[in-house]
Amino acid sequence: MLEGIIVKGIGGMYEVETPQGRLRCTLRGRLRLTMDRVLVGDGVKVSLGGEGTGVVEDVLPRRNELIRPAIANIDQVLVVFAVRNPKPNLLLLDRILVQAELMDLASVVVLNKADLNPQGAQELKALYASIPYPTITASTVQPQGLEELREVLQGKVSVLAGPSGVGKSSLLNALSPELKLQTGQVSEKIQRGRHTTRSVELLPFGQGYVADTPGFSQLYLEPGQEDTLQFAFPEFARYRDACQFRGCLHRQEPGCAVLKALEMGKIAPSRYEHYLTLFQEVLPCY
Numbered sequence: 579m580l581e582g583i584i585v586k587g588i589g590g591m592y593e594v595e596t597p598q599g600r601l602r603c604t605l606r607g608r609l610r611l612t613m614d615r616v617l618v619g620d621g622v623k624v625s626l627g628g629e630g631t632g633v634v635e636d637v638l639p640r641r642n643e644l645i646r647p648a649i650a651n652i653d654q655v656l657v658v659f660a661v662r663n664p665k666p667n668l669l670l671l672d673r674i675l676v677q678a679e680l681m682d683l684a685s686v687v688v689l690n691k692a693d694l695n696p697q698g699a700q701e702l703k704a705l706y707a708s709i710p711y712p713t714i715t716a717s718t719v720q721p722q723g724l725e726e727l728r729e730v731l732q733g734k735v736s737v738l739a740g741p742s743g744v745g746k747s748s749l750l751n752a753l754s755p756e757l758k759l760q761t762g763q764v765s766e767k768i769q770r771g772r773h774t775t776r777s778v779e780l781l782p783f784g785q786g787y788v789a790d791t792p793g794f795s796q797l798y799l800e801p802g803q804e805d806t807l808q809f810a811f812p813e814f815a816r817y818r819d820a821c822q823f824r825g826c827l828h829r830q831e832p833g834c835a836v837l838k839a840l841e842m843g844k845i846a847p848s849r850y851e852h853y854l855t856l857f858q859e860v861l862p863c864y
């Protein structure tokens with residue numbers, strides 16, 4: 579039996595990268611019973627068929643798994659947004675960052691299409707770099723940020739997450755033209771991409787892998803995390819211990835050091851507002 583990694587899955591067929599090259603595989607019956615028994619990124623054991631085919635016999639234990647995009651065993655999330663066309667949705671951006679933090683995954687913020695709004699790109703970069711997240715302003719049209727991106731991807735398994743039309747596939751093409759990933763226009767009128775990328779795919783990149791994924795516009799956090807949510811906001815960390823009450827959730831509590839930092843302009847208003855929005859969302863439902 580061979581060990582390999584699932585790099586793509588479409589309609590019950592899976593492509594598995596193995597030491598003997600890429601195999602087209604089906605799943606052994608019992609693995610077909612539950613839908614997310616196998617994900618792109620899973621390590622698997624494969625029995626060889628003929629002519630580049632095989633059967634996935636077993637799935638190795640998972641290190642982690644992201645819900646959206648659905649992928650397993652990743653090292654970091656590149657949160658990709660365009661600074662214009664489509665207009666950046668910062669609540670969605672913060673949601674993705676929070677999802678990654680709650681899973682203990684490293685994130686890099688990528689602000690693409692800097693050519694369309696250089697000033698907006700610098701402002702957003704200042705916001706996210708101060709949290710601090712590694713933040714890259716990029717453009718595939720007036721090339722910039724590409725070498726920084728290449729460095730960040732080196733030797734890791736990375737996933738590109740973000741809305742449709744922000745340029746995830748374009749960025750990968752700019753780094754590796756041989757990938758020839760399909761890209762699509764953004765509708766100016768409705769400010770939305772056309773969902774050009776249809777499935778998650780892990781692409782070999784240098785010593786690592788990078789996953790191109792379909793853009794998405796919604797993401798819901800799981801309820802029951804109201805106590806842990808604050809830890810997904812790294813910029814709260816340096817104030818939290820100075821709150822008057824232990825277990826302060828930084829909403830209206832007296833003597834809250836996070837609220838004070840917000841008032842003094844040390845925490846970005848958009849981030850705090852999104853904390854409150856997401857707090858409502860993760861309250862347990864009765």
Ligand SMILES: Nc1nc2c(ncn2[C@@H]2O[C@H](COP(=O)(O)OP(=O)(O)OP(=O)(O)O)[C@@H](O)[C@H]2O)c(=O)[nH]1
Pocket residue numbers: 690691692693694716717718719720741742743744745746747748749760761762763764771772773774775776791792793794
């Ligand atoms: N002005 C500008 N346009 C860009 C840039 N990068 C990509 N685009 C354009 O943005 C559009 C969408 O790019 P894609 O790479 O298909 O976007 P995507 O994020 O992969 O979208 P989905 O696959 O639908 O999730 C294309 O028309 C690209 O040419 C950039 O840096 N500047």
Ligand SMILES: [Mg+2]
Pocket residue numbers: 746747748760761774775790791792793
């Ligand atoms: Mg794409």
Ligand SMILES: [Zn+2]
Pocket residue numbers: 818821822826827828829831833834835836837
């Ligand atoms: Zn507080």
